[in-house]
Amino acid sequence: MAYRFNIFDNGAALAETLAERVAGTLAEAVAMRGHASIAVSGGSTPKAFFRALSSTTLDWSRVTITLVDERFVPESNERSNHALVSAGLLQGKAAEARFVPLYHDGATAEDAARLATAATVDLCRPFDVVVLGMGGDGHTASFFPGGSNLQMALDPATPRGVITMEAEGAGEPRLTFTFSALQDARLLILHIESQSKKPVIDRALSEGKDSTLPIGRVIATASSDTEIYWAP
Numbered sequence: 001m002a003y004r005f006n007i008f009d010n011g012a013a014l015a016e017t018l019a020e021r022v023a024g025t026l027a028e029a030v031a032m033r034g035h036a037s038i039a040v041s042g043g044s045t046p047k048a049f050f051r052a053l054s055s056t057t058l059d060w061s062r063v064t065i066t067l068v069d070e071r072f073v074p075e076s077n078e079r080s081n082h083a084l085v086s087a088g089l090l091q092g093k094a095a096e097a098r099f100v101p102l103y104h105d106g107a108t109a110e111d112a113a114r115l116a117t118a119a120t121v122d123l124c125r126p127f128d129v130v131v132l133g134m135g136g137d138g139h140t141a142s143f144f145p146g147g148s149n150l151q152m153a154l155d156p157a158t159p160r161g162v163i164t165m166e167a168e169g170a171g172e173p174r175l176t177f178t179f180s181a182l183q184d185a186r187l188l189i190l191h192i193e194s195q196s197k198k199p200v201i202d203r204a205l206s207e208g209k210d211s212t213l214p215i216g217r218v219i220a221t222a223s224s225d226t227e228i229y230w231a232p
């Protein structure tokens with residue numbers, strides 16, 4: 001599908017605009033269906049966006065937040081995306097939101113994936129909002145080039161859910177929603193920052209569905225248009 005490329009002077013301006021866009025979609029979902037669901041990415045990029053979104057006014061008690069993907073570590077680990085969301089987004093007005101983690105203490109990665117799939121089965125049909133990030137290698141979610149389950153993850157025929165992923169660039173084993181669970185979000189966002197990522201996304205967009213960069217395949221084959229938010 002198509003995409004719209006939104007360029008901002010800096011991360012602060014991007015965060016404010018993106019927070020307003022996302023909050024508006026969540027509020028509309030609550031008004032129309034009584035609840036809203038959002039899957040956010042971890043990493044270092046979304047911190048200012050999380051802060052801005054957590055201070056927006058909406059009925060957060062009717063919003064469920066989960067993660068696009070998670071490192072297979074407990075919340076106490078500094079690499080945990082759950083910890084990042086707890087510290088950055090589940091604060092202020094957004095503290096009332098419900099959070100559904102992907103990691104489960106005491107479970108193997110495969111068991112955690114099955115538990116997370118069961119816990120999110122009603123959230124991703126479709127998500128109201130999905131906020132993707134992108135690594136310098138063109139991965140998004142935990143769709144890493146050369147990943148152990150990359151073909152399964154990107155196959156539109158794979159049932160919606162959470163699967164495991166291992167890859168050289170991923171660090172720990174990962175838990176990630178499948179492409180099928182993310183691609184038809186009512187609002188599909190790609191949030192990227194830094195000059196270094198611009199040539200990567202430009203290449204991904206020019207290569208489209210045949211790109212070796214997972215983000216290129218995701219944007220080109222998603223049934224929802226992707227709104228790209230980029231600041232240097």
Ligand SMILES: O=C(O)[C@H](O)[C@@H](O)[C@H](O)[C@H](O)COP(=O)(O)O
Binds near residue numbers: 042132135139
């Ligand atoms: O767990 C993660 O790391 C993310 O979900 C991942 O997909 C992230 O969005 C990219 O790796 C970008 O990370 P940065 O924002 O740190 O560049």
